Amino acid sequence: MFKNTAPDLANFASSIASWQRRAGRHGLPWQDSTDAYRIWLSEIMLQQTQVATVVQYYERFLERFPTVEALAAAGQDEVMPYWAGLGYYARARNLHRCAQQVCEHWKGRFPESVDDLVQLPGIGRSTASAIAAFAYGKRSPIMDGNVKRVFARYFGIEGDPSLRANEKIFWQTAETALDIAPPELDMTAYTQGLMDLGATICTRSRPACTRCPLASGCYAYQTGSQDRLPTRRPRKTPDQRPCVMLILEREGKILLEKRPSTGIWGGLLSLPQYDDIEAMESACLNWGLDVSQAQKMAGLSHAFSHFTLHIEPWLLQDASTKVAEPSVGHIWMPRQELSQAALPAPVSKLLMGLYQPAIFELAENG
Numbered sequence: 001m002f003k004n005t006a007p008d009l010a011n012f013a014s015s016i017a018s019w020q021r022r023a024g025r026h027g028l029p030w031q032d033s034t035d036a037y038r039i040w041l042s043e044i045m046l047q048q049t050q051v052a053t054v055v056q057y058y059e060r061f062l063e064r065f066p067t068v069e070a071l072a073a074a075g076q077d078e079v080m081p082y083w084a085g086l087g088y089y090a091r092a093r094n095l096h097r098c099a100q101q102v103c104e105h106w107k108g109r110f111p112e113s114v115d116d117l118v119q120l121p122g123i124g125r126s127t128a129s130a131i132a133a134f135a136y137g138k139r140s141p142i143m144d145g146n147v148k149r150v151f152a153r154y155f156g157i158e159g160d161p162s163l164r165a166n167e168k169i170f171w172q173t174a175e176t177a178l179d180i181a182p183p184e185l186d187m188t189a190y191t192q193g194l195m196d197l198g199a200t201i202c203t204r205s206r207p208a209c210t211r212c213p214l215a216s217g218c219y220a221y222q223t224g225s226q227d228r229l230p231t232r233r234p235r236k237t238p239d240q241r242p243c244v245m246l247i248l249e250r251e252g253k254i255l256l257e258k259r260p261s262t263g264i265w266g267g268l269l270s271l272p273q274y275d276d277i278e279a280m281e282s283a284c285l286n287w288g289l290d291v292s293q294a295q296k297m298a299g300l301s302h303a304f305s306h307f308t309l310h311i312e313p314w315l316l317q318d319a320s321t322k323v324a325e326p327s328v329g330h331i332w333m334p335r336q337e338l339s340q341a342a343l344p345a346p347v348s349k350l351l352m353g354l355y356q357p358a359i360f361e362l363a364e365n366g
């Protein structure tokens with residue numbers, strides 16, 4: 001099953017737990033709490049986002065939505081500005097739906113079992129296990145990308161970890177490690193320790209093996225195969241997708257449109273976006289705009305996990321009075337309110353680069 005012929009399974013979990021208490025990360029705002037709402041929120045925010053980024057969003061979010069009831073009672077449009085910039089917006093939509101289901105079906109208290117937690121929107125098996133372990137002390141194993149790296153190296157598990165057959169081996173190994181661990185194992189320290197080890201010691205490149213509590217029994221360390229494990233999946237070149245965005249300005253306001261609720265940036269406000277310049281021109285003509293006045297601005301690129309979006313922005317400062325009113329889904333937003341809007345990160349960067357100096361001037365001039 002794995003290449004490590006003598007893993008120290010009996011001490012695996014306890015070594016990680018005691019290392020975490022001694023040298024792991026402490027003082028993060030979601031630690032030292034057994035409040036399932038706060039734990040769940042941190043787990044969802046931490047999916048695909050670094051701790052340092054999450055800290056700023058987490059506290060602001062909790063100030064506005066201090067309880068699951070407060071989040072459930074808010075409209076999705078109220079939630080989005082508190083998520084904008086964290087990316088992966090499906091998470092924010094699921095977060096909101098999940099809060100509503102917890103209030104409707106669980107009287108505002110997150111269920112304790114992993115089987116019940118995974119039924120809620122946006123909660124996968126590893127997140128459910130983390131909530132159950134941190135909030136309720138359950139002996140439930142976690143298995144995210146960082147933890148897979150620790151397991152692949154320590155136990156010598158070969159094969160692409162994202163393949164279903166291999167994934168099964170990772171989960172079974174994690175369950176075995178917990179079955180064998182002593183009954184008094186501190187699940188909070190063990191679960192946090194696995195996360196910390198993967199993020200700070202057993203890193204993707206140049207792991208700090210000499211500081212690792214697992215070094216004496218680690219297959220990768222003993223055989224010098226840290227670079228080879230976990231097995232990398234064959235890399236595909238990401239798609240390149242060009243697009244055109246229109247910055248239409250009128251009387252100090254910018255035209256924004258609401259993105260459909262599914263797909264990238266779902267539910268956020270963004271600039272009108274087109275496949276190419278012809279499509280933008282034809283939209284402008286339909287609105288009665290003089291497109292010859294549009295100026296091309298410096299472009300920017302934004303990398304998603306599976307493609308890179310190349311944005312070509314055009315600025316059109318419209319002085320005509322004959323412009324047809326934009327249709328449903330469009331709003332005119334005053335420039336000075338742009339920094340508060342739920343905009344995707346690259347659109348925010350684009351607009352802040354263009355208008356931030358003007359906003360500062362407005363502020364300075366009272």
Ligand code: SF4
Pocket residue numbers: 150153154201202203207208209210212213214215218219220221226
């Ligand atoms: S000894 Fe090195 S490779 Fe092994 S688990 Fe620790 S950090 Fe990772």
